[in-house]
Amino acid sequence: MANTVVIGMQWGDEGKGKIVDLICPSFGAVVRYQGGHNAGHTVKFEDRHFALHLVPSGILHAGMRCVLGNGMVISPPAFFEELDGLAAAGVEVGDRLVVSDRAHVLLPHYAELDRRREESLGDDRIGTTSRGIGPAYELKAARCGLRMADLLASDLPTRLERLAAELGHRGAGDRDEWLAGLPAVRGWAERLAPFVDDTTGLLAAWRREGMAILFEGAQGTLLDLDHGSYPYVTSSSSTAGGAAVGSGVPPTHLDGVLGVLKAYTTRVGEGPFPTELHDEAGSYLRQRGNEFGTTTGRPRRCGWLDLVAARYACEVNGVDTIALTKLDVLDGFDEIKLCVAYRVDGEEIRRFPADAAKLARAKPVLESVPGWTDETAGVLAHDALPAAARDYVARIQAETGAPVSLISTGPRREETIVRDEPRFAELTGGFAG
Ligand code: IMP
Numbered sequence: 054m055a056n057t058v059v060i061g062m063q064w065g066d067e068g069k070g071k072i073v074d075l076i077c078p079s080f081g082a083v084v085r086y087q088g089g090h091n092a093g094h095t096v097k098f099e100d101r102h103f104a105l106h107l108v109p110s111g112i113l114h115a116g117m118r119c120v121l122g123n124g125m126v127i128s129p130p131a132f133f134e135e136l137d138g139l140a141a142a143g144v145e146v147g148d149r150l151v152v153s154d155r156a157h158v159l160l161p162h163y164a165e166l167d168r169r170r171e172e173s174l175g176d177d178r179i180g181t182t183s184r185g186i187g188p189a190y191e192l193k194a195a196r197c198g199l200r201m202a203d204l205l206a207s208d209l210p211t212r213l214e215r216l217a218a219e220l221g222h223r224g225a226g227d228r229d230e231w232l233a234g235l236p237a238v239r240g241w242a243e244r245l246a247p248f249v250d251d252t253t254g255l256l257a258a259w260r261r262e263g264m265a266i267l268f269e270g271a272q273g274t275l276l277d278l279d280h281g282s283y284p285y286v287t288s289s290s291s292t293a294g295g296a297a298v299g300s301g302v303p304p305t306h307l308d309g310v311l312g313v314l315k316a317y318t319t320r321v322g323e324g325p326f327p328t329e330l331h332d333e334a335g336s337y338l339r340q341r342g343n344e345f346g347t348t349t350g351r352p353r354r355c356g357w358l359d360l361v362a363a364r365y366a367c368e369v370n371g372v373d374t375i376a377l378t379k380l381d382v383l384d385g386f387d388e389i390k391l392c393v394a395y396r397v398d399g400e401e402i403r404r405f406p407a408d409a410a411k412l413a414r415a416k417p418v419l420e421s422v423p424g425w426t427d428e429t430a431g432v433l434a435h436d437a438l439p440a441a442a443r444d445y446v447a448r449i450q451a452e453t454g455a456p457v458s459l460i461s462t463g464p465r466r467e468e469t470i471v472r473d474e475p476r477f478a479e480l481t482g483g484f485a486g
Contacts, residue, residue: 054265055308057480058296061273062366064320067313068378070094073269074110079482081264082118083111086299087289090131091182092271093347109269120252123155124299126189129241153252154202163188180322190288201249204242253301268296274366285324293370309480312372316380319353321346325413328356328392342382357390360452365405367453374477376459386424392417432462
């Protein structure tokens with residue numbers, strides 16, 4: 054019985070949704086611990102196709118519990134839309150979905166604040182998802198945010214008055230306009246009430262019963278507020294450490310980390326990206342990998358695999374084992390490039406720099422490795438991969454020091470190679486596919 058954290062090792066969109074969906078039958082519950090409806094993943098199963106933003110993909114598995122932890126910022130309309138979508142698809146949610154009473158409420162007005170901030174930044178904009186994520190976390194850190202517990206409190210109007218006053222001080226909204234929105238907020242509270250609970254206590258009780266819990270990170274390491282390519286990051290802790298803070302499960306109860314690494318790199322939004330490709334290879338990756346945002350539909354920027362970033366992600370998250378995704382997207386290249394270091398201001402560096410301006414000046418030190426012409430798409434055994442693809446995997450292991458235990462060769466659950474790797478077996482209760 055292990056409590057395992059799944060995180061993205063790049064700038065998000067590594068394919069965590071598929072991996073969580075695949076291994077979650079080995080767990081009793083899946084917990085989201087940060088972010089909000091800026092995240093998004095697509096899950097394909099049989100003839101069904103789901104895009105989820107707030108609710109973990111575990112909800113598609115009968116009996117699986119899903120928790121939206123205290124570290125999240127939750128938009129009630131987005132939450133209801135997702136519930137309605139699940140109901141329309143015949144997914145029985147019942148009492149399997151629980152929202153932390155400590156989670157913050159993301160009010161629709163925050164999206165407008167997000168957009169205005171971006172406009173004022175001009176060329177320096179972050180390229181956010183415009184969902185209001187930044188403002189929600191700002192209010193949380195300023196200790197005047199609205200939490201689920203506030204939404205259910207009998208003096209909600211007073212609490213909203215306080216928030217409206219605070220926003221007024223910031224020149225971010227008209228008090229009367231805010232308060233006019235109250236009836237809608239009351240309606241949300243009524244619909245949310247059955248889902249809201251003390252999830253810290255619930256998770257502790259489940260652990261006492263011996264339940265294994267899976268923690269699903271959203272976004273990726275390089276978008277983490279502290280460890281990412283600041284300021285071009287999201288406003289939450291998307292690294293493994295965030296799992297403890299954002300769920301109320303102590304770090305001593307987390308057993309290990311599965312890092313999800315895409316076989317190449319993508320990024321949405323602005324900010325430095327040393328291995329970005331502006332040529333045909335980049336377009337090939339975008340088209341073949343269907344690299345368009347699940348949440349915003351934006352085309353993703355594409356580039357070669359960045360091993361500087363991957364090593365950094367292993368260090369910051371304590372990655373025990375790697376799930377390598379979208380290997381099949383590299384099918385058809387004569388040669389593939391790997392970034393092993395950066396060259397900045399005439400100096401070669403092997404570590405991910407803190408300064409975004411320095412990262413923007415970094416030129417990738419690229420090594421060419423042979424590509425493969427045989428398809429890896431849909432291959433189900435490691436031995437059946439072309440030799441060059443196996444070498445590519447081996448190189449990633451050697452560079453990161455973490456074994457690659459899963460290899461995804463297509464979007465479907467079934468299109469996955471599960472390797473016999475002891476640490477992975479420990480962290481997934483012996484999951485074998
Ligand atoms: P925000 O989270 O909307 O504030 O956006 C901040 C940065 O994170 C922008 O570069 C977004 O494109 C990026 N971002 C947020 N969520 C995701 C995600 O789920 N996948 C990839 N990028 C994301």
